[in-house]
Structure formats: C-alpha cells, structure tokens
Amino acid sequence: MSTATSLFSQVNTRWFQRSIGWTGVEIGCHEVKMAQVRKLDGGWCLSSCWTIENPIPYTSEVSERVGHHPNQIQESFGWMANNDLLENGLIPLFAGAESLNGLFQGKKCAATLNDGMIDYREINLPFSELDEAYPVVSSEVAFEAECEPNELITDCWRLPKSRSRHESSTYAAVSLKCTAAEQLSTDLLRIGFDCQVIDAVPCAIARATQMMIQDHESITLAVDVGYGQATVTMVQDDEPILTRNLRSCSLISLLEGIARVFEVSMADAQTLLFQSSANDSFRDSEKEGFSNPLRQRSDAFLNALSYEINKTLEYCSRVFQSVTPQRILIMGAGVKIPRITNVLEQKTNLPTHVWCMESTFGPLENRPIGSFAIAAGLSSLAWDVP
Numbered sequence: 001m002s003t004a005t006s007l008f009s010q011v012n013t014r015w016f017q018r019s020i021g022w023t024g025v026e027i028g029c030h031e032v033k034m035a036q037v038r039k040l041d042g043g044w045c046l047s048s049c050w051t052i053e054n055p056i057p058y059t060s061e062v063s064e065r066v067g068h069h070p071n072q073i074q075e076s077f078g079w080m081a082n083n084d085l086l087e088n089g090l091i092p093l094f095a096g097a098e099s100l101n102g103l104f105q106g107k108k109c110a111a112t113l114n115d116g117m118i119d120y121r122e123i124n125l126p127f128s129e130l131d132e133a134y135p136v137v138s139s140e141v142a143f144e145a146e147c148e149p150n151e152l153i154t155d156c157w158r159l160p161k162s163r164s165r166h167e168s169s170t171y172a173a174v175s176l177k178c179t180a181a182e183q184l185s186t187d188l189l190r191i192g193f194d195c196q197v198i199d200a201v202p203c204a205i206a207r208a209t210q211m212m213i214q215d216h217e218s219i220t221l222a223v224d225v226g227y228g229q230a231t232v233t234m235v236q237d238d239e240p241i242l243t244r245n246l247r248s249c250s251l252i253s254l255l256e257g258i259a260r261v262f263e264v265s266m267a268d269a270q271t272l273l274f275q276s277s278a279n280d281s282f283r284d285s286e287k288e289g290f291s292n293p294l295r296q297r298s299d300a301f302l303n304a305l306s307y308e309i310n311k312t313l314e315y316c317s318r319v320f321q322s323v324t325p326q327r328i329l330i331m332g333a334g335v336k337i338p339r340i341t342n343v344l345e346q347k348t349n350l351p352t353h354v355w356c357m358e359s360t361f362g363p364l365e366n367r368p369i370g371s372f373a374i375a376a377g378l379s380s381l382a383w384d385v386p
Contacts, residue, residue, distance in 0.1 A: 019038050019039045019040070020036065020037075020038050020039075020047065020105050020106065020382075021036055021037045021038065021039075021379035021380050021381070021382040021383070022036070022106065022108045022109050022110050022196065022378070022379050022381060022382040023035075023036050023048075023104040023106070023108070023109040023110075023193060023379060024036065024037075024109070024110055024111075024204075024374070024375035024376060024377065024378030024379035024380075024381075025109050025110070025111040025112075025188065025193070025195075025375065025378065026111075026112055026114055026204070026372075026374045026375040026378065027090070027111060027112065027113050027114065027117070027184075028114040028115045028226055028227055028228065028333075029054070029114070029115040029117070029226075029227050029228040029252075030053065030054055030077075030227040030228075030252075030333075031051055031052060031053045031054060031227075031333070032051070032052045032054070032090070032093055032094075033049070033050075033051050033371060033372055033374070033375045034048075034049060034050045034051075034052075034100075034104065034375055035048065035049040035050075035372040035375035035376045035378075035379055036048040036049075036104050036105065036379050037211070037357070037376050037379045037380055038360070039383075040358075043358070044211045044357055044358070044376075044380070045357065045358045045359065045360060046357045046358070046359040046360070046361075046369060046372065046376060047105075047359070047360050047361075048103050048104050048105075048361075049359075049367070049369075049372045049375070050100060050103060050104075051367050051371075052093050052094065054093055077265065077266035077267050077270075089183055089187045090184065090187035090188065090191065091187055091190060091191070094191050100192075107192065107193055107194045108193070108194050108196050108382070109188060109193040109194065109195055109196065109378075110195070110196055110197040110198075110199055110378040110379065110381040110382075111184060111188060111195055111197075111198055111199070111378065112198065112199045112200065112201055112204050112374065112378060113176070113180075113184070113198075113201075114201055114224075114226055114228070114231075114374065115226050115227060115228025115229055115250075116228055116229050116245060116247065117176075117180075117228075118174055118175070118176050118200055118201060119141070119145070119174065119175045119176070120172065120173070120174050120200070120201070120202065120243060120245060121141070121144075121172075121173050122159065122170055122171065122172055122173070122243075123137055123140055123141075123156075123170070123171050123173055124168045124169070124170050124171075125137070125168060125169060125171060126168045126169075127169060128158075128169050130156070130157070130158060130171075133156065133158070133169070133171050134156060137154065137156045137171055137173045138152070138154045140173075141154050141173050141175045142154075142175075145175065147177075150178075151177060151178055151179075152175045152176065152177060152178065153175065153176050153177075153178055153181050153198075154173060154174070154175040155173070155174055155175075155200070156171045156172060156173040156174070157171065157172055157239075158170070158171055158172075159171065159172055159241055159242065160239065160241060172202065172240065172243065174200040174202075176198065181198055184198060185198070196381070196385060197378075197381055197385055199378055199381065201224070201231055201233075201374065202231070202233045202240035202243040203240060203377075204374045204377040204378050205222045205224055205231065205233045205235065205240065205331070205373070205374060205377065206222070206233060206235040206238055206239055206240040206377075207238065207377035207378075207380055207381070207384075208222070208331065208355060208373040208374055208376055208377030208380075209222045209233075209235040209329055209355075209377075210235065210237075210238045211357065211376065211377065211380060212329065212355055212356065212357065213235075213327075213329070216236070216237040216238065217236070217237070218236070218326045218327075219234060219235070219236045219241075219323060219324065219325045219326060220234070220235045220236075220325060220326065220327050220328075220329050221233075221234050221235075221309065221312070221313075221325040221327070221328045221329070221350070222234075222235050222328075222329045222331065222355075223305075223309065223328060223329070223330050223331070223332075223344075224331050224332040224373070224374060225249070225251060225305070225330065225331075225332045225333060225334025225335070225337070225340075226250065226251060226332050226333060226334070227250060227251045227252050227333055228247070228250050228252065229245050229246055229247040229249070229250050230245075230246040230249040230250065230305060230308070230332075230334070231243065231244070231245055231246070232244045232245075232246060232308070232309060232312050234312075234316065234323065234325060241320070241323070242312070242316060242320070242323075244308070244312055246305070246308050248304065248308070249301070249304055249305045249308055251333055251334050251337075253301070254273070254297065254298070254301040254337075255269045255270055255273065256269075257297050257300075257301075258272060258273055258294065258297050261293050261294075261297060262293070262294075272294060273294070273298065273336075273337065273338075274336045274337075295338075298337060298338055298339070299339070299343065301337070302337065302339070302340060302343040302344065302347075303343070303347065305344070306343060306344055306347030306348055307347075309328070309344065309347075309348055310347070310348055313325070313348070325350060326350075326351075327350055327351045327352070327353060328344055328345070328348060328350045328351070328352040328353070329352075329353055329354075329355055330344070330352065330353070330354050330355065330370065331354070331355040331370050331371070331373035331374065332370070332371060332373065332374070333371050335354045335355070335368050335370035335371055336368060336371070340352075340354075341353065341354060354368070354370040355369070355370040355373040356369050356370060357369055357376060
C-alpha cells in the first residue's frame with residue numbers, strides 16, 4: 001500500500017528484498033496480537049504469532065469510563081482505554097513476556113491501535129488532488145478534536161468509489177495525538193522493537209484481505225470483530241474504499257450479556273462462549289436453540305451484526321458507483337464466536353469465510369489464525385514502505 005495510507009513513518013534505512021516481513025503489532029483494548037509473515041513462491045505464510053492479554057483489571061470504574069454498564073461480578077478482565085495507554089504505556093503488558101525472545105526475526109515492526117483508539121472519519125471536500133485536500137483535512141480534524149493541528153498526526157486518502165457531489169470528493173481521514181504516537185514508539189523501542197510505521201486499521205484490514213483474496217478486481221467486505229468495536233471495511237485492489245466502526249457490535253458487549261445471564265465473571269463468559277463452538281447444542285436445529293440461553297445471546301449478537309452489515313450494503317448501493325461485494329471475510333477475536341459464518345451468510349446472502357493463511361507451525365488450538373489477520377497485514381508493510 002502507498003505511504004499515504006499510513007499514519008506515521010520514521011526515516012528508514014535502505015530496504016532490500018527479503019522473504020520475511022516486519023513484526024506486526026496490533027494493540028487492542030483487551031490484548032496485543034503480534035504476527036510475522038513470510039513470502040513463499042509468490043504466496044504468504046504465517047511464520048510466527050503471539051498474544052498478550054492486558055492485565056489491567058476490568059472494574060466498574062473502567063466500565064463506566066468507556067461507556068459500559070458495570071458488571072455484576074468484579075474481577076480481572078483486561079481492558080485498555082485510550083487513557084490507560086497514555087498513562088500506563090505498553091511496558092506493563094509485556095512484563096514477563098520472555099518467550100518473545102527469538103520468536104520474531106529482526107527488530108523492525110509496524111503497529112496499529114485497534115478498537116477505535118485511532119480516530120477515523122470521512123470528509124467531503126471540493127478537491128480532487130490529495131495535496132490540495134490534506135491541509136484542509138488536517139485543520140478540520142484538529143478543529144473537531146479541539147486541538148491544534150500540530151498536536152495531531154493526521155493522514156488521509158481519497159475514497160475512489162465515492163460519487164462526486166457538486167464536484168466534491170470524499171476523503172478518509174485518520175488521526176492520532178502526537179503524544180500517543182511518541183509513547184507507542186518509545187515503548188516498543190524499550191521492549192526491543194524499532195517501530196517503522198503506525199498504520200490505520202482500515203489499511204491493515206485491506207492489506208490482510210488481499211493477502212488471502214488474490215482477485216484484486218473483486219470487492220470483499222472485511223469485518224474485524226474486536227473487543228471494543230467491530231470494523232467493517234470494503235476492500236478492492238488493496239484499498240479500503242469504505243469503513244464503518246460499529247461500537248454496538250463489540251465483543252465486550254456480548255460477553256457482558258453472557259456474564260449477566262449466567263452470573264459469571266467476564267473471563268468465564270469468554271470461556272463459555274469460545275469453548276461452546278465444540279458443543280453439539282450450537283449445531284442443533286433453530287428450534288432447540290431457543291432453550292439454550294448462551295446460543296440466544298450469541299445469535300442475538302450475530303443478528304445485530306448482520307443488520308449493520310446489511311445497512312452498510314444498502315448505503316453502498318446508494319452512495320457508491322458499481323460497488324457490489326462478492327464475499328464477507330471475518331477476522332479478529334470474534335472469529336471464534338460459534339456459527340458466525342453460518343448466521344452472517346444466511347442473513348446477508350453473501351458467501352462468508354474466516355480469514356486464514358498457511359502457517360509454519362500448524363493449527364492453533366486456542367488462538368485461531370483469523371484473529372491475527374490485522375497483525376499479518378501490518379507485517380507485510382515491510383515490502384510496501386520505500
């Protein structure tokens with residue numbers, strides 16, 4: 001992808017051809033996912049991956065701060081809001097992670113902040129050239145954030161499929177406070193990684209999508225189901241042409257509902273949900289599902305996600321020119337939700353698949369390959385940044 005779709009680039013030394021990518025570091029509100037990809041005979045292979053859960057306790061205070069109702073049972077379930085990242089940094093998350101030594105090759109990495117930690121918006125402007133639009137986008141984003149333009153790192157790109165309205169063009173804009181970018185880069189350096197790029201989530205999703213879908217002409221609706229929000233991104237030819245952030249469809253909201261119904265902790269709710277995919281009751285008929293409260297909560301969540309996806313498809317048909325997705329691609333932590341592909345395919349009438357890639361270490365029992373899609377997309381930046 002072009003450097004116009006990344007938030008922040010450090011000065012790079014001369015790059016040379018090689019088969020192994022950088023370490024991709026996806027920082028979400030509940031966990032950090034890391035992956036490294038390798039080029040093999042024109043294809044891709046996942047060579048290393050790692051997950052670190054956030055040790056910050058999930059309490060009533062944190063729940064209220066991020067807009068969720070407090071859970072009935074107070075317990076430790078990591079949640080990292082924007083303030084946590086700025087105040088605590090990444091160092092506590094990597095404490096005791098000695099197993100990382102030797103797992104990833106090289107020190108260079110690319111990172112992103114998921115679950116809405118990097119601000120995303122779309123802006124209509126009467127400019128067709130990026131150079132003309134950027135200063136206006138930067139000022140507009142800073143005004144809405146109630147800060148000075150020099151306090152933000154801002155980037156934008158033109159959405160190529162959008163209809164021009166009165167000779168205007170639609171631009172996607174991403175922004176991050178300079179202090180947050182510096183904190184992230186410094187913490188990664190202290191951990192042992194040299195951060196080359198802080199990328200935007202839609203761009204990493206698009207890159208991951210094209211790593212799996214080789215047909216660059218077709219359009220894919222990629223859905224990252226994260227803990228803090230679901231991110232729906234329409235991808236064509238390695239570019240994000242539309243993005244919607246769905247905070248109402250966060251994995252946390254599903255886990256909170258399960259925790260209330262079963263009167264268990266959030267951690268136990270996650271265990272119930274993710275381990276239930278091996279339970280025969282989840283594959284039973286729709287009638288039997290009515291007597292299964294866990295399946296009821298799961299299906300209600302998937303129905304809400306399907307509804308939002310269908311709204312996105314309807315919006316595309318009205319606003320975009322000749323945009324018809326051929327498939328849905330699921331990635332992120334939510335790939336372990338039981339029946340997710342079946343329900344979305346049934347409700348949207350689109351073939352639905354989970355993101356996957358060959359790996360050098362075989363299948364993962366607790367962490368499916370699909371949850372590392374964004375980190376893999378970040379790793380592939382090694383070949384895209386000059």
